[in-house]
Amino acid sequence: MQYKSQAVAKPYFIAAIILFVAQILFGLIMGLQYVVGDFLFPEIPFNVARMVHTNTLIVWLLFGFMGATYYLVPEEAETELFAPWLAHLMFWIFLVATGATVAGYLLVPYATLAELTGNELFPTMGREFLEQPTITKIGIVIVALAFLFNVGMTVLKGRKTVVSLVLLIGLLGLALFFLFAFYVPDNLVLDKFFWWWVVHLWVEGVWELILGAILAFVLIKVTGVDREVIEKWLYVIIAMALITGLIGTGHHFFWIGTPEYWQWWGSIFSAMEPIPFFMMTVFAFNMVNRRRRNHPNRVATLWALGTAVMAFLGAGVWGFLHTLSPVNYYTHGSQITAAHGHMAFYGAYVMIVLTIISYAMPMLRGRTSANSNKSQVMEMWSFWLMTVSMVFITLFLTGAGILQVYLQRVSDNPQPFLAVQDQISLFYWLREAAGVVFLVGLVCYIASFFVGSREPEAVIEPSGSAA
């Protein structure tokens, strides 16, 4: 760690991991409810478990992005963070707001939570992923503004690199597009149209800039490849991300009351959305192959390569599978969507946060550059267990989705939703089993922070080729 103030990243990463655990536990609850319909009913109905599952995911990724930023910006800007105290303060505000919101979901009925937080005065609740009470949303905006101010001031007073600039543009876009969470018109079509300005323009837009910047930072560090080369790649990747992703929003405007021309715009541009992800994979492997040094943190390199591959598969390939409007006509709102959502979020955003944690945490905990071999081996186990089980979760949900679409929408005698659900329950059981393996991987991940922490750091063997 080159700058003292980088240490503020540590609590952000720890909070991220704790919320990650909560996310997975509630995922397992939901997965079981898919096959044992009355599990925990009526105490934790499915929608409540789902809110906790998706909201903790979003929040822990935000904790991860903020931690990543606090870690890498001082190093890129070659100066201490503008106001470390502000970063600490915002951490606690964000954590308390998250805890209170999740407690609200679990302890009282959602309608009561809406009443308690005065939702009727300024209704923003009850939309997918944006279920947070209005007051929580305002809190998110305050935290985001303070965060952007702090990071912006740091970049301004220090060296301006492409990595920190791209990261900053991504974060600025994140904050800006979140403001559409406050626009909830009575008109359902307008509501849905601008809801996507938060959801799509986040995950298939500005978040890709954040992903690219963090990946570029880690690759510069672990490969020692010339910054000029990496920055050129970064520009091209994020250029393609926005060129395809902005109009690609149209793939959500096929069937929600918007004009039919979106079927052309959305299909053509979103069909090109895999391109930046493919480039990212080529980029990551290229840089690692051309590395000028072997970094002793081999597991961080593994995460970086894994991110590139899994983001391409989950966001790119599984996205393409159902993005063309004639296909989407049948698959829209089915388990195919769920399959894509799981692998894309894991591959692109979960893995990039785990990459930067893997790279930075050893230094934040007092190592010079890497954990012990024993700890790294444990973390590699967690990498493979979580990644392979996520592949299987995706495959099982895809199987469920294909059957669902056929039985409910394509066959000569279309059957009702719940009748179809009964017939595909085998796939849901298999998905749940894969989810349990994911949890085992997560336990290994947590364990990797404790196993071998008293052993000496890993070093590079002179002849060995790492990664």
Add this chain to the structure above:
Amino acid sequence: MAQVFTKSMARNIFYGGSAFFLLLFLVLTFDTTKALPDRDNRGAITPEVARGKLVWEQNDCVGCHTLLGEGAYFAPELGNVYQRFGNSKDAIMGFIKSRPKEGIPGRRSMPQFNFSDEELSAIAEFLIYSSKINTAGWPPNIQG
């Protein structure tokens, strides 16, 4: 990437490309808002429908159901539930009202929300309004 392709060229593609396509996106958005009045059934948005949308939101219905294909995939699509229930508002209200408080053993069941008659009517009116939005022929059949 060969040397002829420089970093500043890459940077220009990023800024130029993003700006151009953002602008195009805004133009298409503008055109969409112009075209919507003919498609989105806005004439039917009465105060009761607006109230129904709020009830829909404040009970997180989208946490289990899809509406025009968006939401959760745990319970049936509701964009065409009005047609599926034989164009009957009473059938919608009756279904919501009759959900068992303790659920159904071993099976998925909608919670009992204890709605007032006004709330029930509002949410049904909201679903009726939604069912008449021009969705380009989606869903493929009555099962949603």
